[in-house]
Amino acid sequence: MKFIKLFSLLILLSFITNATAQEFKLGKVSVAELEQKVHPKDSSAVAAILYTKGEARIEYDQNDGFITLTDVETRIKIYKKEGYDWANQKVWYYNQSSFKERVFFTDAVTYNLVNGKIEKTKLKSDGIFDEVLNKYRGQKKITMPNVKEGSVIEFRYTIKSPSKMIREWDFQKSIPVNYSEFSTFIPEYYVFNSRQKGYIFPKTTTLKNPKSVVLTSKERTEHRSVTQTNFSTDKVEYIENQTTYKAVDFPAMKEEAFVNNIDNYRSSVEHELSLVKFPNSPMKEYSTDWNSVVKTIYEYDDFGPELNKTGYFEDDLKVLLAGKNTPEEKIWAILNHVKANVKWNGYMDYSCDSGVKKAYKEKTGNIADINLMLTAMLRYSGLTANPVLVSTRSNGIALFPNRNAFNYVIAAVETPQGNILIDASGKFSTPNILPLRALNWSGRLIRKDGTSEEIDLMPSNLSVDNVSINYTIDPEGKIDGKVRRQCTDYNAMVTRGNIDGVKEEEYLEKLENLNNKIEIKEYTRTNEKDVLLPTIETYSFTGNNLCEIIGGKIYVSPMLFFTEDKNLFKQETREYPIDFSYPFSDKYKITIKIPEGFAVETLPAPTFVTMEDNLGEFKFNIVANGNFLQLAVSHQINEAIVSAEKYEMLKDYYKAMVAKETEKIVLKRI
Numbered sequence: 001m002k003f004i005k006l007f008s009l010l011i012l013l014s015f016i017t018n019a020t021a022q023e024f025k026l027g028k029v030s031v032a033e034l035e036q037k038v039h040p041k042d043s044s045a046v047a048a049i050l051y052t053k054g055e056a057r058i059e060y061d062q063n064d065g066f067i068t069l070t071d072v073e074t075r076i077k078i079y080k081k082e083g084y085d086w087a088n089q090k091v092w093y094y095n096q097s098s099f100k101e102r103v104f105f106t107d108a109v110t111y112n113l114v115n116g117k118i119e120k121t122k123l124k125s126d127g128i129f130d131e132v133l134n135k136y137r138g139q140k141k142i143t144m145p146n147v148k149e150g151s152v153i154e155f156r157y158t159i160k161s162p163s164k165m166i167r168e169w170d171f172q173k174s175i176p177v178n179y180s181e182f183s184t185f186i187p188e189y190y191v192f193n194s195r196q197k198g199y200i201f202p203k204t205t206t207l208k209n210p211k212s213v214v215l216t217s218k219e220r221t222e223h224r225s226v227t228q229t230n231f232s233t234d235k236v237e238y239i240e241n242q243t244t245y246k247a248v249d250f251p252a253m254k255e256e257a258f259v260n261n262i263d264n265y266r267s268s269v270e271h272e273l274s275l276v277k278f279p280n281s282p283m284k285e286y287s288t289d290w291n292s293v294v295k296t297i298y299e300y301d302d303f304g305p306e307l308n309k310t311g312y313f314e315d316d317l318k319v320l321l322a323g324k325n326t327p328e329e330k331i332w333a334i335l336n337h338v339k340a341n342v343k344w345n346g347y348m349d350y351s352c353d354s355g356v357k358k359a360y361k362e363k364t365g366n367i368a369d370i371n372l373m374l375t376a377m378l379r380y381s382g383l384t385a386n387p388v389l390v391s392t393r394s395n396g397i398a399l400f401p402n403r404n405a406f407n408y409v410i411a412a413v414e415t416p417q418g419n420i421l422i423d424a425s426g427k428f429s430t431p432n433i434l435p436l437r438a439l440n441w442s443g444r445l446i447r448k449d450g451t452s453e454e455i456d457l458m459p460s461n462l463s464v465d466n467v468s469i470n471y472t473i474d475p476e477g478k479i480d481g482k483v484r485r486q487c488t489d490y491n492a493m494v495t496r497g498n499i500d501g502v503k504e505e506e507y508l509e510k511l512e513n514l515n516n517k518i519e520i521k522e523y524t525r526t527n528e529k530d531v532l533l534p535t536i537e538t539y540s541f542t543g544n545n546l547c548e549i550i551g552g553k554i555y556v557s558p559m560l561f562f563t564e565d566k567n568l569f570k571q572e573t574r575e576y577p578i579d580f581s582y583p584f585s586d587k588y589k590i591t592i593k594i595p596e597g598f599a600v601e602t603l604p605a606p607t608f609v610t611m612e613d614n615l616g617e618f619k620f621n622i623v624a625n626g627n628f629l630q631l632a633v634s635h636q637i638n639e640a641i642v643s644a645e646k647y648e649m650l651k652d653y654y655k656a657m658v659a660k661e662t663e664k665i666v667l668k669r670i
Contacts, residue, residue: 024051024179026073026107029152034113037150038079042176042252047083049177050075050152056166056271057185060213066187070159070167073107078151086175087144091157095138101161103140108155110146121146123155134347164190166271171202171247174255180247184271187211188239191274193288195400198267199575202247209240245269257568260393260440260579272402290401294389294444294452297403302351306372307387310380312357313373321381327420330381331413331431335424338374344425350389350409367425368409374424375411384414388421388455390443397441410438412445412455419445419455428496428531432459433489439581441641458640459582463489464534467562467586472593473667477547477554485537490582492535496528508539515561518543554598554667558590558622558631563661567654574647582640590631594667600624602666609656611649614638618657622665629665 039045052074061067076086087110093101108123122145129141144153159167169182180202186192196202215234253262277283285292298304320337324330342359347366352359356373359365365373371387378385390408391398398405413420426435438457445455464487471481487495499507508520519542526536548555557563569578594600609618616637623630635657642650 024053026075026154026156027109029075029111029118029154031113031116031118033077033152034111034118034150036077036079039077039176041249045083045176045252046078046080047086047175048077048079049173049175049180050077051179052177052181054169054182055185056183058164058187058190059185060215062216064162066164066190068159068161068163068165070161071156072158073154073156075152075154078147078149078153080149083175084147087147087151087153088141089144089155089157090139090141091159092133092137092139093159094136094161095132096136099162101159103157103159105140105142105155105157108142108144109153110144111152111154112146112148113150136347164273164276166192168268168270169245171245171267171269172198172200172250172253174253176252177247177250180250181244182269183242183244185209186241186243188241189278190276192271193274193400193402194243195270195272196268197270197399198265200247200250200267202245202267202269205244205246207242207244209242210237211240212237254571256571256574256576258578258580259576260581261396262576264397264399265576270400270402272400272404286403288401290444290454291450291452293401293403293405294446295450297350297389297406298446298450300351302353302355303368303372303387306352306356306368307376307379309356310376312360313377314380317377317380324381327383327413327415328431330383331378331420331422334374334377334381335422335431338370338377338424339427342370342373342424344370348392348395348407350387350406370425371409371411371423374422378411378413378422386412386414386445386447388412388443388445390438390457391440392437393440394437395440398444406444408438410434410443421455421457426493427500428493430493430531432461433493436490436494436581439640459490460640461489462583462585462636462638463487463491465491465584465586467588469560469562469588469590470593471560471591473547473554473556473595475595475597477544477549477556479543479546479556479560480540481543481560482540483538486534488534491584492531495535495537496531499525499528515541516543516545518546518561548664552669553601554595555664556667557662558592558604558629558665559588559633559661562588564635564654564658565662567651567658569647569651569654574644574651577644578642578647578650580637580640580642583638585634585636588631588633590633592629592631592665594627594629596627597669598667599670600629600665601668602664603629604660604663604665607656607660609653611646611653613646615642615646615649616653618653618660620660633661 033050039048054072056068056070058066058068078086091103093103105128110121112119123142127143127145131139131141133139166184171177171180213236215236250267253266255262273286274288275283275285286296320333321330324333341363343364345364345366347353349366349368352368352372353366354369356369359369360373375385375387388410389406390410391406392408395407410421410423420431421434422431423429423434423438429435440457443455443457444452446452466486468484469481471479473479508523512518512520520539523539527533546560603622606621619634621632
């Protein structure tokens with residue numbers, strides 16, 4: 001009996017295995033897949049990855065030596081119109097004169113169920129596009145035909161790369177992933193560091209496969225004026241290390257408020273070439289740890305040597321630095337000089353593009369051109385300055401030692417009070433006020449001797465937003481008032497960015513629409529260009545939609561259009577850290593004149609909310625004094641990044657703040 005049960009179980013397992021294998025074969029779309037109306041585990045999903053499989057192989061090519069071939073095949077189910085974007089697939093590739101990759105799409109088909117039968121529509125050449133992204137990269141893109149709600153699409157693509165580079169593989173997407181498999185096939189001569197990130201992980205298996213390659217060589221000999229070509233072959237045997245990652249039923253990545261880059265928390269695997277060791281050849285190391293990574297980068301021709309070039313700016317700096325003695329004077333003078341003379345061309349990299357000398361002459365360059373030039377000038381002035389490698393917010397957090405972790409560089413000046421961080425590419429940046437793109441946890445400072453250390457990039461000082469409002473309510477609920485708003489540090493930089501290049505009338509129209517259709521007049525700005533001073537905006541306003549009159553009583557939210565009326569933290573639980581970019585303090589002083597013939601019936605009660613570990617506090621206090629009401633409100637968050645463990649506390653804090661700010665003042669006739 002036990003034997004029968006065991007035999008039955010084996011048959012069942014065999015059936016399941018075969019069914020699964022059949023389901024995961026390109027071209028074998030089932031009626032059941034096409035009939036499915038919603039995802040079985042996520043009814044909100046607009047689409048789902050039914051199956052995706054990738055293989056990255058480092059193989060020997062007779063002409064190019066070892067190259068990397070990456071093959072990917074994917075099947076996607078479209079549930080809703082909002083999921084149509086998944087019918088547009090794109091794959092980037094390097095496209096430089098010295099380094100070119102190639103991308104090929106094949107087997108791209110859309111499947112629909114028509115009158116109970118499966119209808120196939122193949123991708124034609126007019127649905128394949130080749131686009132230029134920038135001077136370094138291109139992009140191959142396909143748009144699948146005949147896509148409808150319920151469609152299933154399939155495609156395959158291959159990337160042929162002359163490098164030994166394995167691309168990152170994501171097991172999670174913004175839609176559910178039913179099955180994802182990724183395998184690497186790496187000859188024993190190459191050692192890669194592999195790192196997984198995210199909160200859920202795939203299962204991993206490893207194998208060692210015997211491999212061989214036949215090398216063909218030719219040799220020409222000349223004897224008595226006769227040239228003869230001799231061919232010889234040599235069979236080389238080696239071990240291929242195979243690693244396979246399998247993910248089943250991984251949930252969609254859900255966007256949450258204040259996440260700097262959700263890719264930081266996506267389940268994925270990265271591979272970085274660590275060392276190369278061929279028989280009878282010396283071992284070459286690349287990225288075994290952070291020190292070896294930065295040492296490799298520093299020795300690049302377009303990085304470290306660029307810091308030693310000074311002749312192109314020396315005459316200008318001798319004049320510029322005359323009479324400048326303190327570090328602060330030198331830093332400010334040099335920063336302004338670079339910002340005024342070299343404009344950022346929009347490209348981010350830690351390696352120079354034009355080179356510092358050419359960028360200075362032509363007055364334009366990439367991030368490395370600008371900030372390595374800045375570092376060299378700071379050193380020339382006698383300051384202890386070093387480059388700091390950074391991964392921007394869009395690039396993700398530099399979690400693991402690898403050369404691709406960084407895509408940006410800034411300068412740091414060492415002082416007894418700590419490092420002063422500087423970026424000359426930001427139009428409104430100042431010492432220790434970096435462009436927001438560079439505020440991404442930590443960077444890596446590199447000294448002349450090749451040593452490095454981690455540098456905290458996140459601000460610690462509060463950026464303040466001080467708002468003063470005086471307004472009068474008339475008996476019909478119309479409000480007339482004046483606003484004065486002063487912003488410091490990062491708040492000031494953001495304000496300058498919002499008004500830069502925008503016509504005043506357009507800016508005010510947007511401000512009016514955002515603030516409940518108020519009418520603004522007598523608008524002025526102060527310190528718009530002087531980036532070391534706070535920005536100040538003042539204006540008068542009139543609003544007809546800021547009060548409610550019900551039963552002869554006037555109801556008004558005392559903070560008007562500055563009211564925080566929604567809790568941005570709604571989810572029950574939070575997996576990701578909360579990233580505010582910088583600590584801040586919002587303060588409001590509001591004076592309200594109530595109309596003649598009215599008195600206060602109800603005032604919101606004073607409130608004081610604090611969070612543990614000095615994370616932040618909210619104060620709300622309002623008092624009546626004759627026909628005037630005085631309101632003081634402050635909302636302060638003291639940490640740029642808040643861990644997910646504190647999410648519940650932060651959610652409750654915001655809930656209490658929103659509840660208080662949305663409470664109404666009630667005025668009654670007397």
